[in-house]
Amino acid sequence: MAETAVHQAPVEPAGHAENVVEIKGLTKRFPPDVTALDGVSLTVARGSVVGLLGHNGAGKTTILRHLAGLLAPSAGTVRVFGRDPLEHGAWVRRRLGMLPGTAILDQRMTARENLRFAARLFDLPTRGLEERIAGLLTDLGLGDRLDERVSGYSAGMRQRASLAKVLLTDPELLLLDEPSTALDPVAQQELRGMIRRVSHDEGRTVVICTHDLAEAAALCDTVVILAHGRIVAEGNPAELASRVGHTAVEIELDPDDERAALAATARRGGPGANGPGTNGPSAPELEGPGRLRLQGVTRADVPAVLRDLVAAGVDVYAVRPRTGTLEDLYLTLHAGPARGTEEQP
Numbered sequence: 001m002a003e004t005a006v007h008q009a010p011v012e013p014a015g016h017a018e019n020v021v022e023i024k025g026l027t028k029r030f031p032p033d034v035t036a037l038d039g040v041s042l043t044v045a046r047g048s049v050v051g052l053l054g055h056n057g058a059g060k061t062t063i064l065r066h067l068a069g070l071l072a073p074s075a076g077t078v079r080v081f082g083r084d085p086l087e088h089g090a091w092v093r094r095r096l097g098m099l100p101g102t103a104i105l106d107q108r109m110t111a112r113e114n115l116r117f118a119a120r121l122f123d124l125p126t127r128g129l130e131e132r133i134a135g136l137l138t139d140l141g142l143g144d145r146l147d148e149r150v151s152g153y154s155a156g157m158r159q160r161a162s163l164a165k166v167l168l169t170d171p172e173l174l175l176l177d178e179p180s181t182a183l184d185p186v187a188q189q190e191l192r193g194m195i196r197r198v199s200h201d202e203g204r205t206v207v208i209c210t211h212d213l214a215e216a217a218a219l220c221d222t223v224v225i226l227a228h229g230r231i232v233a234e235g236n237p238a239e240l241a242s243r244v245g246h247t248a249v250e251i252e253l254d255p256d257d258e259r260a261a262l263a264a265t266a267r268r269g270g271p272g273a274n275g276p277g278t279n280g281p282s283a284p285e286l287e288g289p290g291r292l293r294l295q296g297v298t299r300a301d302v303p304a305v306l307r308d309l310v311a312a313g314v315d316v317y318a319v320r321p322r323t324g325t326l327e328d329l330y331l332t333l334h335a336g337p338a339r340g341t342e343e344q345p
């Protein structure tokens with residue numbers, strides 16, 4: 001995509017602040033009684049890819065809307081390229097590209113026409129524009145479909161054309177709101193590859209909201225897990241997954257012995273057994289016929305677990321420790337109390 005960048009619009013660079021985004025104590029209340037964000041502090045380093053993860057309603061999109069200067073904080077501060085996006089809305093928006101969850105293409109136009117129209121709205125210079133539009137769409141795999149109406153595109157093609165439109169202004173910061181929702185696995189994979197290219201290869205900073213933990217693990221340098229408008233965990237995906245550690249054990253046994261095995265292992269584990277800050281499920285679970293999973297059990301507990309099983313007359317065929325994943329941490333963190341019932345920090 002580097003060859004298309006030479007035709008970029010002459011926007012004065014945003015400066016070299018190390019953190020492209022700095023959010024401090026951001027709280028957002030919507031009347032009458034919704035607290036969408038509750039004291040969120042977050043920095044996004046230049047060139048990094050940060051994923052915002054969380055259930056529906058956790059506050060992810062509300063963060064993006066503050067970054068784009070579309071919402072005013074109830075409390076706290078937001079800085080993008082060192083400036084307040086409310087005060088310097090046009091300046092900030094000129095340097096960021098937002099792919100919202102909603103459609104941004106006119107279905108009646110072709111992809112090429114959509115980008116030409118956007119270029120006029122953004123007042124981009126016409127010199128080299130046609131080559132840039134064709135180059136962007138080609139780079140995003142739409143080279144042979146440029147002149148087809150968007151209404152005939154698949155969901156994956158529409159998302160790629162939308163990304164091309166967002167990249168038209170050569171933004172330094174990309175805000176992507178669940179870009180691969182509703183895409184099939186192949187289209188998701190393709191879009192992910194393209195996001196990786198425009199972020200890591202081209203050095204853009206990216207904030208991406210996603211429900212897809214595999215996507216977060218594959219794309220993000222840092223993952224921020226939100227629950228009820230607060231950050232509950234933050235770190236790089238591998239580091240976060242390792243917090244869960246080898247705290248689960250999978251036991252293969254005779255399916256006829258499942259009930260006895262559940263009874264024999266029921267007292268193992270317990271709240272907090274998964275490590276500091278976690279309160280995950282600890283009851284034994286059947287993962288499939290003859291496959292029992294014990295959460296909150298470490299390697300050191302295995303001999304005692306086996307003794308219990310043998311005493312209960314259970315035939316054990318195999319015991320495997322299970323490495324923690326980002327998904328384990330996410331599920332563990334979200335097993336916490338519902339909004340409004342949690343303890344205040």
Ligand SMILES: Nc1ncnc2c1ncn2[C@@H]1O[C@H](COP(=O)(O)OP(=O)(O)OP(=O)(O)O)[C@@H](O)[C@H]1O
Pocket residue numbers: 030031034035036054055056057058059060061062063
């Ligand atoms: N304009 C608004 N008026 C009232 N409540 C709002 C408004 N915008 C968002 N909310 C509420 O704020 C909370 C956070 O919403 P937000 O859209 O940020 O969540 P999200 O994490 O992006 O969820 P999703 O994954 O469903 O997109 C929700 O309870 C939502 O209903």
